[in-house]
Amino acid sequence: MKKIFILVILAIVAPLIYLIVSNYNNIPKLDENVKEKWSQVQNQYKRRADLIPNLVETVKGYAQHEKSTFIEVTEARSKVSAINISADTLNNPAVMQQFSNAQAGLSSALSKLMLVVEKYPELKANENFMALQSQLEGTENRITVARKDFIEAVKLYNLELRTMPGKLVAAIAHPDATIKETFTASPTEQETPKVKF
Incomplete structure (x- = not known):
C-alpha cells in the first residue's frame, strides 16, 4: 500500500517538477526580449530627436519668419x-x-514644420x-517597425503569463511577473492628418 501511494505521488509530482524545470527560463527570456524591444523603440525616438535640430536649422535659413513653428518643434x-x-x-x-502623448506632440509639430x-x-x-x-x-519607418516588434514581444510575454504551462510556472517560480502594457497610439495620433497647401 505504501509503495502504491509513493508511486502515485511520484506520478503527480515528477511531471510537475519537469514542467517547472523545463519552462523555468521562458518568462525571464521573454521579459528580457520585451526590454530589448523597448530599448529599440527608444533608440529610434532618440535618433529622431537628434535629427530635428539639424532639420529646424536648415528650414530656418529659408523661412526665418516662421518662428512659432520652430518654437513649437x-x-x-x-x-x-x-x-x-x-x-x-x-x-x-x-x-x-x-x-x-509627448511623442504625439512631437509628430504633430514635425507635421507643421513640413x-x-x-x-x-x-x-x-x-x-x-x-x-x-x-x-x-x-527614422519614422524604423520607429514603426520598432513599435511593432515591441508589441509582438509584449504579446508573447503576456501570453506566457496567461496560458498553460507558463501561468503555472509563473505562479510557482516567478510570482512577481505581471502582465505588461503594450504600446497604444494616442487619440491625436489616430486622427487623420490635415494637409493644407
Whole structure:
C-alpha cells in the first residue's frame, strides 16, 4: 500500500517538477526580449530627436519668419527628452501615456514644420534638406517597425503569463511577473492628418 501511494505521488509530482524545470527560463527570456524591444523603440525616438535640430536649422535659413513653428518643434522635442522611460517603468500606464502623448506632440509639430516647407520650393530642392527629410522619413519607418516588434514581444510575454504551462510556472517560480502594457497610439495620433497647401 505504501509503495502504491509513493508511486502515485511520484506520478503527480515528477511531471510537475519537469514542467517547472523545463519552462523555468521562458518568462525571464521573454521579459528580457520585451526590454530589448523597448530599448529599440527608444533608440529610434532618440535618433529622431537628434535629427530635428539639424532639420529646424536648415528650414530656418529659408523661412526665418516662421518662428512659432520652430518654437513649437523645439518645445515638443524638449518635452520628449524630459520623459525618461526605462524597462522598469514599462508597467506604469501613466508614464507610458505621458511618453506617448509627448511623442504625439512631437509628430504633430514635425507635421507643421513640413507644411512650412511646402511654402518654399527652393528649400525642397536643397540637398541638405532633402537628405535630412529622407533620414527623418527613414527614422519614422524604423520607429514603426520598432513599435511593432515591441508589441509582438509584449504579446508573447503576456501570453506566457496567461496560458498553460507558463501561468503555472509563473505562479510557482516567478510570482512577481505581471502582465505588461503594450504600446497604444494616442487619440491625436489616430486622427487623420490635415494637409493644407
